[in-house]
Amino acid sequence: MQTLQFILSPKEAHEAEQKWRVVKRSVDARQRELKVHLTVLVDEKGKPISLTPSLSQGEGEWRRYEPPKYKDVHNAERQVVIIGAGPAGLFAALTLIEHGIKPIIYERGKEVSERKKDIALLNRNEGLNPESNYCFGEGGAGTFSDGKLFSRSKKRGNMQRVMELFHFFGAPDTVLYEAHAHIGSDKLPTIIKNMRECILSHGGEIHFETKVESLKEVESRKSKVERHATPIILAIGHSAHDTYRMLAAEGVKLETKGFAMGVRAEHPQALINKLMYFKGRNIDISENRYTETIQFVGNASYSLVTQVDGRGVYSFCMCPGGHIVPAGSTADTCVINGMSASHRNSPFANSGIVVQINPEDIPGDDPLRGLEYQEALEREAFKQGAISHQQSAAPAQCLRDFVEGKASKDLPKCSYLPGIVPSRLDQWLPPHIGKRLQQGFRDFDKKYPGFLTNDAVILGVESRSSSAVRIPRDPETLQSVSTPGLYPCGEGAGYAGGITSSALDGINAALKIADLAQ
Ligand SMILES: Cc1cc2nc3c(=O)[nH]c(=O)nc-3n(C[C@H](O)[C@H](O)[C@H](O)COP(=O)(O)OP(=O)(O)OC[C@H]3O[C@@H](n4cnc5c(N)ncnc54)[C@H](O)[C@@H]3O)c2cc1C
Incomplete structure (x- = not known):
């Protein structure tokens, strides 16, 4: 089966998806104008093969895969x-x-x-x-x-x-x-x-x-x-x-393995859309080209990475149009993560922003010391966000305040349902994480001017982005x-x-x- 790749505007790509058999699709936001790369099936003359009314996406030969063949194992010997x-x-x-x-x-x-x-x-x-x-x-x-x-x-x-x-x-x-x-x-x-x-x-x-x-x-x-x-x-x-x-x-x-810890940052989704899709150009969200882009390619995500003092600082599990959620499994800890529903249409864009931690950063030789290190910071976050003995909101700080080392009086609206309270993350995060995050956010702002803003908020702690142990x-x-x-x-x-x-x-x-x- 032959294929052909097209580079299209979001609207053209959307229209093409309704009539041709698409085998690959990706959004390219690197250029000045956003483009969609579509790979479609073509006939021997190079003409895209249409979806017929009786053969929509996901049917027939377009979806060529072998369905699994499950056996009856009720009485299996093994x-x-x-x-x-x-x-x-x-x-x-x-x-x-x-x-x-x-x-x-x-x-x-x-x-x-x-x-x-x-x-x-x-x-x-x-x-x-x-x-x-x-x-x-x-x-x-x-x-x-x-x-x-x-x-x-x-x-x-x-x-x-x-x-x-x-x-x-x-x-x-x-x-x-x-x-x-x-x-x-x-x-x-x-x-x-x-x-x-x-x-x-x-x-x-x-x-x-x-x-x-x-x-x-x-x-x-x-x-x-x-x-x-x-x-x-x-x-x-x-x-x-x-x-x-x-x-x-x-x-x-x-054995101990390297892992990563940090915070979760949440921006207004409209701001991330402007930074990623329109390179920060002044565009009103009611303009046609903005609404059409979001309609056809969905809310924007980002993937950011920098190096600070020999360690990676990077975005992790970015959730456009999503929510921040409490992802702990013990009562005295505050652990957060992010998710989004299929339409990715909340007004918020959240992502973990984490710092690489190597085994040698944690003293000792106990193979479980990485777990203890995670738990200590998670308990600290719970204490910083405590609203009673048993309950904790997430400790939070406006993003620019965090980077500039200032207290935040008012926090922006946030998707985290259990609630957030102002906290000096700049002061209580261990410096090898906090200082690197501060520099990391400055670097991200150089790449996407406007990213570093008090319209964004950071919540602590994002501590379970990867396993701290290997078996x-x-x-x-x-x-x-x-x-x-x-x-x-x-x-x-x-x-x-x-x-x-x-x-x-x-x-x-x-x-x-x-x-x-x-
Ligand atoms: C909020 C959130 C959002 C995420 N978003 C994404 C995403 O968008 N994309 C992505 O790729 N990944 C995402 N992840 C990470 C992803 O979910 C994990 O990488 C993946 O689930 C790991 O799969 P697993 O089967 O190895 O372990 P898990 O999914 O963690 O499953 C392990 C299971 O083992 C059970 N278990 C543990 N100990 C025992 C025991 N002693 N006895 C019996 N059962 C036990 C647990 O209850 C659990 O159900 C997200 C994670 C979270 C928390």
């Missing part, structure tokens, strides 16, 4: 225990079923519809359920995430297959061709529920509200039903600090170097970051087990 039902655990389970192996999943949190209720309480600042929140529960941290489906890494295997499976379970057609595909936190729960129903109907097991507190206990439980040693896929995500401690106590080898594994067998039969995978193992790479890592662990079974 079984695998999976700890954690995040993207890594779920994609591992689905892959095992394709290979005729029965997955038995233990998940500490609740199934997605019950989990929603706990998240609603959290958003109203009415208490945290330590087992059911933005990190724990069916679908893992991926369920109420933004659902941006892309990975910086091209190395980890068949990313397109991950997109196809998301599509198969209900994600929109755009995940098949959009360069920066996005699902949205309103759509993800249904996709996760569809995956669960598929796993259960083919004979897999899922045990919710079942926290694994000892690997040895799982091993003794499984040995009653298995003739062979049952492999364990460990897909716990990076927030289960208690589980890391259990693993260390039971002799699983862990080393053999690159060939993917098994823990200390514990044969244990397959650490996904974000918590320190080998993936984000939904797609964690899902792929889960697939790879399952394929390794399926191969060994033959």
Whole structure:
């Protein structure tokens, strides 16, 4: 099948998408005028192939992928225990079923519809359920995430297959061709529920509200039903600090790895649109070219990076038209993150802005010292934002005030539902983070003049952008170097970051087990 690339205005691209078969789409905001790059299928004469009324996007040969063939594993001879039902655990389970192996999943949190209720309480600042929140529960941290489906890494295997499976379970057609595909936190729960129903109907097991507190206990439980040693896929995500401690106590080898910490910045979305799409040119948001651009390509995002004193300072998990959310899993900490719904249409643009932290920045040799470092700052943020013994708003400061070292009297409106309180982040963030952030924001403002403004606010702390621990594994067998039969995978193992790479890592662990079974 031949393809041709077109570089079009947002409106032209939108019109082309309605009539041609698009296989790739990306927005290019680097030039003075915003352009959309569309790759479309063409016939042997080079003419774009039309969508016919009976063949819309997402149907027929345009969507050429092999649907997965799941086997009945109710009575399968082989079984695998999976700890954690995040993207890594779920994609591992689905892959095992394709290979005729029965997955038995233990998940500490609740199934997605019950989990929603706990998240609603959290958003109203009415208490945290330590087992059911933005990190724990069916679908893992991926369920109420933004659902941006892309990975910086091209190395980890068949990313397109991950997109196809998301599509198969209900994600929109755009995940098949959009360069920066996005699902949205309103759509993800249904996709996760569809995956669960598929796993259960083919004979897999899922045990919710079942926290694994000892690997040895799982091993003794499984040995009653298995003739062979049952492999364990460990897909716990990076927030289960208690589980890391259990693993260390039971002799699983862990090591400290580099991670990143900082704040979440929130700007008015209209300002980010002007900076990114119109290079700060004076444009009124009621003008046609502004409204048309947003209508056809959506709200703008950004990806920023700089180096300050030998460390990277960069934007992370940018959520256009999104919300900042409380993403902690323990009661005395304040951890924040961001998400957006599928339409990305809130008036706010938020992003983590984080500083790279290397293992040598934290004294000592305890492999878990990175976790303790994260927790100390998260507890400090809780204290700084405390409104009672048990409740905390997020400590916040206007962006320019933070950079100039001034107190903020009034904070701008913010999407964070549990509330924000003025705080001197410039004074209590550790200097090696705070000072680098200040310089980082100055650098970003040089690139996009107007970025550094008191119309923006920063909230603390963004501390869980990546895992502070690695569970080393053999690159060939993917098994823990200390514990044969244990397959650490996904974000918590320190080998993936984000939904797609964690899902792929889960697939790879399952394929390794399926191969060994033959
Ligand atoms: C608010 C938010 C927004 C995000 N937005 C994006 C985004 O747009 N794009 C993106 O790529 N990534 C995003 N992420 C990150 C992404 O969600 C994670 O990278 C991904 O979910 C990691 O997958 P995982 O399966 O490795 O771990 P997780 O998704 O963390 O899943 C681990 C699961 O294991 C369970 N578990 C832990 N310990 C135990 C135990 N002892 N016993 C039983 N179960 C246990 C947990 O309850 C959890 O359900 C976001 C994260 C958050 C919090």
